[in-house]
Amino acid sequence: xxxxxxxLFLSVREGDSSVxxxxxxxxxxxxxxxxxQEPGAGLQLLTYIFSNMDMxxxxxxxxLLNKKDxxxxxxxxxxxxxxxxxxxxxESRSSASKIIFGxxxxxxxxx
Amino acid sequence: GAxxxxxxxNKVTEKGKDVELRCDPISGxxxxxxxxxxxxxxxEFLIYFQGNSAPDKSGLPSDRFSAERTGESVSTLTIQRTxxxxxxxxxxxxxxxxxxxxxxxxxxxxxxRLTVT
Numbered sequence: 470x471x472x473x474x475x476x477l478f479l480s481v482r483e484g485d486s487s488v489x490x491x492x493x494x495x496x497x498x499x500x501x502x503x504x505x506q507e508p509g510a511g512l513q514l515l516t517y518i519f520s521n522m523d524m525x526x527x528x529x530x531x532x533l534l535n536k537k538d539x540x541x542x543x544x545x546x547x548x549x550x551x552x553x554x555x556x557x558x559x560e561s562r563s564s565a566s567k568i569i570f571g572x573x574x575x576x577x578x579x580x
Numbered sequence: 581g582a583x584x585x586x587x588x589x590n591k592v593t594e595k596g597k598d599v600e601l602r603c604d605p606i607s608g609x610x611x612x613x614x615x616x617x618x619x620x621x622x623x624e625f626l627i628y629f630q631g632n633s634a635p636d637k638s639g640l641p642s643d644r645f646s647a648e649r650t651g652e653s654v655s656t657l658t659i660q661r662t663x664x665x666x667x668x669x670x671x672x673x674x675x676x677x678x679x680x681x682x683x684x685x686x687x688x689x690x691x692x693r694l695t696v697t
């Protein structure tokens with residue numbers, strides 16, 4: 470079956486790096502995503518990685534994929550108060566199939 | 581409009597009534613998805629439409645739930661004989677075909693908050 474799991478909460482100090490972890494079970498996953506949901510706002514695709522990649526960097530965001538362990542992580546460098554949100558890990562088998570989401574990790578920033 | 585729109589934004593209904601939720605995808609997007617998000621939980625896939633292909637209904641929780649889409653436009657999600665456990669935010673998303681943009685990028689609407697009393 471398809472399942473995506475992630476921890477529910479993460480608290481980091483402003484300026485530190487945040488690392489949000491996710492595990493998935495579907496070995497046929499081809500696309501892995503990170504979505505961001507801010508309070509009162511809709512879901513927004515933050516970044517994605519193909520399963521044939523190990524790492525992807527986009528400004529302050531770094532995505533690491535360990536396909537053998539089915540482990541995905543999102544690192545946010547120099548975390549700011551504006552990064553406070555719920556971060557959802559998700560996967561799909563192809564670009565034209567359903568996306569399975571995790572339960573979300575609520576990131577809170579402390580001064 | 582520029583994005584995915586959903587209506588109504590909020591719906592309060594009595595247990596046992598039927599409700600209909602509407603989604604207007606981004607023009608030209610061939611794929612359309614419905615998800616349910618219960619309070620404090622992640623997104624639960626419900627149904628997926630891709631062009632003229634048969635929809636993937638594997639996520640619909642019961643036969644009280646159904647959805648339709650006319651061509652590549654509006655979709656409606658219908659919940660019959662609503663129950664209190666149906667209370668959630670219902671999110672719609674659309675994505676392009678792959679020829680006009682990355683098909684893996686889903687654009688989400690603001691959702692319809694359904695409360696069953």
